[in-house]
Amino acid sequence: MEQPGRDDLISWKESQPANFFTAVPQLRSLLELRMGKPLTALLEEKLTNFGRDVAQIIEPAVHTQERNREFPKLRSFDEVGRHVEQVEFHPAHEEAARAAWASGMLGTALNFEGAFEVAGLFFLLSHVGEGGQACPIVCTIGLRRAVEHRASPMIKERYLKGLTETDSSKALRGSQFLTEVQGGSDVGANVTRATLDPEVPGAWRISGEKWFCSVADADLFAVTARPDSAGPGTKGLACFVVPRSLDGATPNGFRLRRLKDKLGTRILASAEIDFNDVLAWPIGELDEGFHVAVEELLNTSRWLNAVGSAGIMSRAYLEASSFALHRTAFGVSIASYRAIREQLARMKIETSAALASTFALTELVGRIDEGTATESDAGVHRFLVNANKYVTSIAASDVVHQGIEVLGGNGTIEEFSPLPRLYRDAVVFESWEGTHNVLCAQVRRDCVRLKLLDVMNQWIEKELSLVSTKYSREVEQILHSLSALQPGLLESLIDSSRSDPNFRRLLTDLMHVVQATCLLREADNSPSDASKKATASAFILLHLENGGFGAEPRWALFVDDILVEALS
Ligand SMILES: Cc1cc2nc3c(=O)[nH]c(=O)nc-3n(C[C@H](O)[C@H](O)[C@H](O)COP(=O)(O)OP(=O)(O)OC[C@H]3O[C@@H](n4cnc5c(N)ncnc54)[C@H](O)[C@@H]3O)c2cc1C
Structure with a gap:
């Protein structure tokens, strides 16, 4: 029996980009505009290779996990009943991690070019949504910045190499735990405590509960806590680095209560965690904890959240525009309908706008990193890092939603396209890192x-x-x-x-x-x-x-x- 509709879908699938860098020329033009020079051969090669790896390795790995509902699983105890507090992933998760870390994103220098390289590569990665890799990468970059800028020589010596490693099997993954059950927005209400360790010089002991802990499998946790003698509010918060284990096996005094069953970012492990006298070291001065958390961790994740939102929008547009070209209704391609063309144009406009403002922000991040930012650059950065996260995350949900409509009923089907998963991730991008x-x-x-x-x-x-x-x-x-x-x-x-x-x-x-x-x-x-x-x-x-x-x-x-x- 003739089934032209199916043939159309097959040719749509066959037309999917094999490389997201070459499929999105706007990335090159924005990098060149904001860097003020053509791409170097090396950066071009990195982007080309990673654009291919995202399309050909990471996307299939993410799709496998999502399609089969292969979400992270908590393993609290080992065979003989010892606490291990591990998170287990499908092997495809590690495959995706290998490709993501090999992009070099974690090893870039903190300077002008480095900021653009991270943004370019992270934009490409985000064509798969969060994908179980974006959050660990963002948290690791944030923790690396905090350690590099503020930590003691001992902490730098111990952890910087692992945080900048590009081989995922040797890398140290970072995470950042601020939110407690009484509120994520109101970080000043944190009640997790820190007490000076009487035996280990320079170390502290942290006790309390953190309510939203993504990258629960991380090797190093950045944790906000209130030292015994500190006052209330955000001023009284210190920021600590907590190693998962002190001997490479036994958990450092924490218990994973449960993994959260989430709307989106489902192959990322987000947990509720109890800390009971865990050994920790401060990052920066104790009374600067909130600044460390905002300036190093949250400013990094708000910037990259916007880059990620632009990546999600770009993918939704690629999916919807190619679908429209291959789908026929009432005897003509749906791309010939004015209503569809307008919808696609809106998607393209919002995607371009998100990319354009986010790369303007990246220019400021780069100048701050290379130490040439003026006072006014710092002010524009401060405004944009928050305002741009706000508008781009809303636009991402809207654009994916529009894309789902272009695909019709098929747009709501999990296996048919990545749009349902991108939509769920986009909603999470709206609320984490600041509502x-x-x-x-x-x-x-x-x-x-x-x-x-x-x-x-x-x-x-x-x-x-x-x-x-x-x-x-x-x-x-x-x-x-x-x-x-x-x-x-x-x-x-x-x-x-x-x-x-x-x-x-x-x-x-x-x-x-x-x-x-x-x-x-x-x-x-x-x-x-x-x-x-x-x-x-x-x-x-x-x-x-x-x-x-x-x-x-x-x-x-x-x-x-x-x-x-x-x-x-
Ligand atoms: C999937 C996921 C993973 C996460 N991972 C982490 C993590 O790894 N580490 C971490 O620390 N946190 C994490 N979070 C927590 C996230 O940062 C918080 O959810 C977020 O900061 C909001 O806090 P809340 O959920 O307590 O909302 P609330 O603070 O309770 O806010 C509820 C509502 O009130 C509004 N509101 C609050 N204050 C005001 C105000 N002053 N004016 C007007 N409206 C206001 C908010 O905008 C929101 O709409 C994660 C969240 C999600 C969804």
Whole structure:
């Protein structure tokens, strides 16, 4: 029997990219724009090889685990009843880890080029979603930064080599445990305690419970805890490194209660852990623990969360756009329907915008790492690392959702495409490393305390001054109104009489301006690529037409009346 529909699906599957680096030319153009020079032959080779390995080794390994529900399993005891607190994975997990670590992502120098190399490789990796590897890599990079920048010579000597190893079988994996059951956003409410060890010089003993512990299989845990004599709140928190084991086998005083059964990131082991007098060493000064956690760990993971969100979006777009070309409905390719084309274009626009703003952020990470960042660079970084995580993670869920719709009913089927798993992972990317409201509140505080809106305004102005391409009258009009955004106007918008939701709306609008600016820079840098100019124009018309900067929508006037029964 003739089955043309199946043949179409087969040819769609056969058209899938064999290399995500060559499939996404925007990565090269953004790297070159933001690095200010062409890719070196070495970086090009690394990206080409890893783009291939992600498509041909890591994707099939992740698919095998997800398809067969081969999730991590807790093994608390060994054969003779001793506590081992191990996590067991399907062999495909190790296969994926070998390829991910071999990319060299963990071994890059902390400098300008290094930041771009990490971002480029991590973007490619994220085409499989979290994949059981992204979180361990992010946590290991974060812990390595903390150790390299802040730890004692003894800790550096002991752990840096393992944290920068590119052979996964010899590597030390890092993790970061801040969240406790009483709250993840409110880290200052942490009650896990640290007591000076009377016998081991410089060491501490940690006791308490951590509620969300991803990479529960890690070799080294970064743990926040409150030293006995410390006060309340975030100021009283210290940050410690805790080795999984002191003798290479016996757990260092902790017990894995259970692995969490999660919506997304399902092949990543996330546990609840009890710590009972575990031996630990401080990273940095005791009273700097919260700064260590934010500046080294969370800033790394918020930056890379955005890179990962862009990778997820890029994959969703690749899947949906190729599907549309191969699927027929009512006798014609669905790619010929205007509604589908518009949907795909929206996906492409948001993906490009997320990539563009995230690589602008990467430029700042690179300058900070090489020690050439100005005060204003540091301010823009501080704003973007939080605001960009917020907007890109929301966009990722939206874009994958749109992709699922393009695939129709097939889009909801686990085995058919990676989209269901990307969607689940994207939802997790939205909440870990800082929820939306909490990031917005942080940016608001920074804007008030550090005058970051002025800093952002100057940055936008400087970036726009580098754009010489001419746009349509409508777009030029909007651009003109943006360049007239005076610092005073923005300051009035964050006046303390305005509510948090209004600031969240203002921040969303402001990030649209940032992303528009980044897209304009990108289009300017590739004058022969008409699609870049079209993408920038469309993004601006989509998000910035009819301004109403930070305006409260009419429906929000009814919020209290609607909730009066539920919340009174
Ligand atoms: C899969 C997964 C893995 C994780 N792994 C780790 C890990 O390895 N290590 C780790 O430390 N943590 C981890 N987390 C925890 C994560 O960081 C927290 O879930 C997150 O910080 C939010 O904390 P919470 O869940 O306690 O939410 P809550 O803090 O209880 O927040 C609940 C809601 O209230 C809102 N809210 C809170 N404060 C405010 C405010 N001031 N204004 C307005 N709204 C507010 C939040 O935005 C959210 O919508 C993980 C989470 C997930 C989902």
